[in-house]
Amino acid sequence: MALNNLGMVSANLGRPNEDCFKKALAISPDKAAAHTNWLFYLSLSATMDASALFTEHLRYAEQFEAPLRAHWQNHEQNKNPLRHLQIGFVSGDLCSHALATFIEPLLIQLSKFVSLTLHAYANHVVDDDVSERLQGYFAHWTRVFGLNDDELAAKISADSIDILIDLSGHTAHNRLLTFARKPAPIQVSWMGYPGTTGLQAMDYYLADRFFLPQDPFKDQFTEKLVYLPANAPFMPYEAAPDVNELPALTNGYITFGSFNRLNKFSPEVVAVWAKLMLALPTSRLILAAMPESGYDTVINWFAEQGIEQERLDFYPRRNMAIYMTLHHQVDMCLDTFPYNGGTTTCHATWMGVPTLTMAGQTPASRAGASLMLLLELDDFVANNAEDFVIKGLRLAYDISALAQLRMVLRMRFEQSAKRRPELIAKRLSYAFRLMWQRWCDNLPPMTIDVTDTQISTADSEIES
Template sequence: MNPARVQQILQQGLAQHQAGRVQAAAALYAQLRKLAPRSFEAHHLGGAAALQLAQPAEAEKLLARAIALNPRSPTTYMCLGLAQGSLGHNLEAIKNLRRSVELDANNYEAWGHLGSLLTIDGKLEDAATSYRKSIALKPVYAQAWSGLGSVLQLLSRSQEAITHQTRAIELDPQHPKARFCRAQAYFSMHCLDEALADFDAQLARFPDDLEARSYRLFILNYSSEVSREKLFAEHRIFGTAAAKTKPLRPQLARPPIEPNESKKKISVAFLSPDLRTHSVAYFLEPLLHHLDRERFEITLYHDHFCTDDTSARLRALAVRWRNFIGLAADIVESMIREDAPDILIDLAGHTGFNRLPLYAHRLAPLQITYLGYPGTTGLAEMDYRFTDEIADPPGESDAFHSERLVRFAPTAWSYAPPTCAPEPAQLGGQAGQPITFGSFNNISKLSFQTLRLWAAVLNAVPGSRLLLKSSGLCEEMIAPRLLAAGLDRSRIELLAATTTIAEHLALYQRIDVALDPLPYNGTTTTCEALWMGVPVVTLLGDRHAARVGASLLTAIGHPEWIALSDNDYIRISAELANNTAKRTALRLSLRDDLRRSPLLDHVGQAARFGEALHQCWKTNSRA
């Protein structure tokens, strides 16, 4: 080894690295490792360069070797943790980042990165602590302010989240995520104008941010001021942008011209961030449980830090389970291509943690969207969307979809009521007690149009009250909106989130009539109310999100609660409120109505779902 030559190459590599020519620097570090195979600097710097070049596997190898050569370098442990985090090796990543801050407790970057990985791992309080330590060490570190804001949002502390994201933006107006995250926090408080303004500002700075573009579409569904024509046009813009992203490999063809008769089963993969205790799981689990295993092989792709008992039950129904949380898109794409499913089903649409841009790369011969989102994806490469005739009427909805619609009869839904649900109790509005209307829908669904209509309902039933329950519901935020809509605050009761599902369901016993919001109906909340013996009144709208209530009520045999106008909605609500005998009977009969309905015909719905998959496969095989 020529020490002078080694030093010369090292200095050249550092110069290239500092000038931003990372590829050239990496080549010099590789040359250095050949000359000095035991050089800590050659391995450490080579690993850091590989990390910058989005080569986490190479970075992990080099940095592990660097640590073997020098086990007391805090920066090397930090970089190794980042590489392992990119590969989804979170436990090892967290361990190495903890080692980094043990060796150097003043490394604010390491504390920040540790906070990020703890967030992905679902350890939110620990993540918040790490971010706070980072901020204490460097109060102008925008990344830590934004990271802490994101954790606070996950903890349903939206106002604090907004404050922290605002500070991050003040420190770094070009921060790549702070506006996006602040928009999410605004949205969770139903501050739609503020959320959309932040998303527009984000896209003005980062026009290729497909995650922001997608989440913005999700929010537009909650606005009664956006026409379905405008909504579809916005989705098509997303589809066009996603189509411009580059896949790892050439796109897959559609199914073969002739189906492979030797292939006895069609492999079907479901991708969702909601394979946990979540609304989507209530409707997915019965389908998976009864889907014909002689015809289909099931793979489940989860994409969320939370896994729980529901996740375990779902996992037991699949031959393969993977969790993609924290993994880069190219790694997820590679893993799905390696599994090679015949059909890939999206269950998220434009909701949070979705992977829609990957579908533009056609990861499976047949791609379908279902359940988690009330509309089109906007992707030309998404072949089908599963729905029903009421939520998406033939001749009306097709023009507003990039997908072909497959309509189930009589309904698209298969609901599994929570086993912990208490029995329906007596009416809330007993003799001498006021009638109580109620909604347990997310606060984001409580549009001005909704609140104004509910004010008219209360006025039509003197002495009646309104019970609202949602996470993030706070007096200072909701009171001005209630007042603006004409609601008397003294007639409104606000309830915070409950600890358990059983406690949540028991609160329906206090409601006499449930009111469905618009333009974004409830789905799980409607089914919950009906299961607890509470009638639900809905207003039929012009798009899927505003027609789900009608679909559910038709499925259980109560179309008489579907209003065709505001006046109709008020009339139906008042009639139910004033008919104590009717409501008493419904308390005892509604659960049986659901049991007899297609919503709880799990075997039949799974058979229809399986047949739809098979027909879509056959149709495309012959195309």
């Protein structure tokens, strides 16, 4: 696994090395983790088209899931479509991780539903204060890090889980090989990874209509898409400072910002950002949440595009209070592509800083558009590199509009579906019921849209 680890380290330092992943796969083709890292790396690639990316995910399934399909068990759950449901969540990130900012507000609500019993299968190594807090929302919490995939599948089956939810996808500490054994009659992927698992055993993927519109994304998933009012709720940092006045009003120039991980950067991203900065000669760029060192590659990429290092301000990763306060220096964030920011875009929006994003043809390239479109900020969503620069210039020249938006953006976010976990939980519970009813009727999974569904209390909280 040394080559595979080297590939991940190189990518995380902004120095992608495709050969490391290819050599690792050639040496150890039976290592699922190496394939997962390869798929994550390909999702970051600006040269990977959607069809080829989907094919690579299918290849993973053919290697690791196909030999297991003949051994899938016949599930013997009681097929009463209205009965109490056992819902399982599998994740390696039920701890101090970005996932908690999305899953916790939902768990608070779901834990109140008398029609559901929540089970956690926690795959992280060490508990922390966040994991201890999350445990309180589950009726059952099982640490599964030491269980192999057969043992975990047996545990899930013994718990009679009706709907099993993967919160990792092709990211670290996933248990996709457990899902490949089909231990639950209905299996769902969500949140952790912007893309298909590639598995036939995974029945559904949760999203919203801005994140993954049916066309073209229905053809990029083995799972059927389920549409919620927002793909997930968001819990802002509770000690976030107040929104400040637009910095450009006193600076006299535009300050762009990025809070994304270094592995989302590439020469293609820098080239587009640089065109925008060259057209605004006094503009600056803050690059925050960086490693302490090792970003010389990024500096060189900017230099090759004519942007001097003096126009770039680097800030290393620090605590949340410092991280959030850095937004006081930023007028507008620039999104990475094809792998957009997710949590970073939400935090920036909460601080009154909108994000200029480029919506692409792969799931990873839609996270920015998902939030901006939800908030009716269509002018911040570009369709290609040229459009990105044009829209960026138009927005930068209208300082007055940026200043006004900054003052209302937090309130707009607060009033959106992203900040209504009770709404998302109710719709999700109803989606669970629709999935379950189809399984009880021996029907295959289908696309489900509960975005605007009117749901009665009887539908969302069926008595056990």
